[in-house]
């Protein structure tokens with residue numbers, strides 16, 4: 052059986068699902084193929100943050116305003132029709148844990164033109180008053196616009212809504228990709244053939260396992276999280292970002308993340324990861340770690356690149372074959388805005404930013 056589409060997307064994580072939305076909105080007939088299922092990779096993260104104050108010193112990230120506005124628009128639209136709440140806008144606090152960090156954070160804060168209402172400086176007393184029990188030295192920043200998101204649930208609702216609107220998701224089936232004259236074929240194991248004029252590889256860390264893209268430099272960085280239950284309701288709603296993060300969408304559970312493992316023997320969660328998370332959590336919120344019971348652990352593998360920027364573009368020798376991967380540790384923040392850029396590139400040939408282009412590796 053043959054089915055024809057304008058575009059077939061390989062991979063249903065943050066990149067693939069957000070791009071499917073953009074392309075179908077642009078009038079194209081799109082299908083998405085994922086052997087593992089929607090959010091089967093790093094995007095299965097139970098809780099992630101949209102936190103534009105990045106790195107150790109809370110630096111305003113790359114095109115943060117555009118990225119934030121785009122992802123919030125998607126979250127709001129998908130949430131409207133979703134059966135469960137998967138995100139909240141309850142802010143992120145970033146306490147400094149020593150004087151040196153506090154002074155660099157303050158320097159950064161003073162020299163940055165933060166969008167209006169995004170970021171406030173708090174001195175040490177204000178931080179500890181705002182969040183009793185938190186460790187803080189020298190102050191920190193408060194981002195009222197910070198978002199806490201159950202990414203896997205968001206993507207499941209997003210893909211369900213796209214399916215309802217006519218974009219098929221074909222999951223749980225292995226496939227082979229091949230070129231057939233002027234179109235691409237995705238041959239599924241059940242003998243269905245998907246024909247598409249264009250194919251976009253959005254397979255996260257596995258993108259470089261697709262032979263056409265074997266040379267793109269994607270580096271695996273494993274991340275582990277732990278979900279904890281508390282005896283009493285959490286006395287705060289916001290997320291905390293210091294030595295990792297904690298975020299919560301319910302009053303008696305929270306998620307603590309994350310490890311950044313550049314070398315690892317296996318992809319599953321382990322005791323070492325849990326010990327690391329507990330230790331770091333204990334350095335920021337000591338009372339919380341003592342009263343929390345472990346519910347479950349989760350792990351995923353991020354795809355990082357040499358300049359820590361995503362990889363977007365068309366294969367230099369295979370017209371109609373594209374890649375959109377390497378979203379690293381900011382895939383949630385980047386997903387909607389970059390999907391819009393990718394759509395303009397595919398449909399209108401608008402160039403992608405040079406520092407994100409696949410051609411930077413030529």
Ligand SMILES: Cc1cc2nc3c(=O)[nH]c(=O)nc-3n(C[C@H](O)[C@H](O)[C@H](O)COP(=O)(O)OP(=O)(O)OC[C@H]3O[C@@H](n4cnc5c(N)ncnc54)[C@H](O)[C@@H]3O)c2cc1C
Pocket residue numbers: 061062063064065066067084085086087088089090091092093094095096098099100101253254255256257258261273274275276308309310350351352353375376377378379380381382383384385
């Ligand atoms: C622990 C952890 C915490 C994180 N926290 C945050 C956060 O707070 N904020 C933030 O912005 N980002 C966060 N991230 C990063 C974010 O999750 C990733 O950047 C993002 O999920 C990458 O999306 P992706 O679609 O590129 O890849 P993936 O999510 O990995 O999706 C790839 C998809 O492709 C599928 N696939 C695999 N092989 C194939 C194949 N051969 N063919 C077709 N499909 C295939 C997989 O099943 C998967 O569904 C976190 C990541 C981790 C691991």
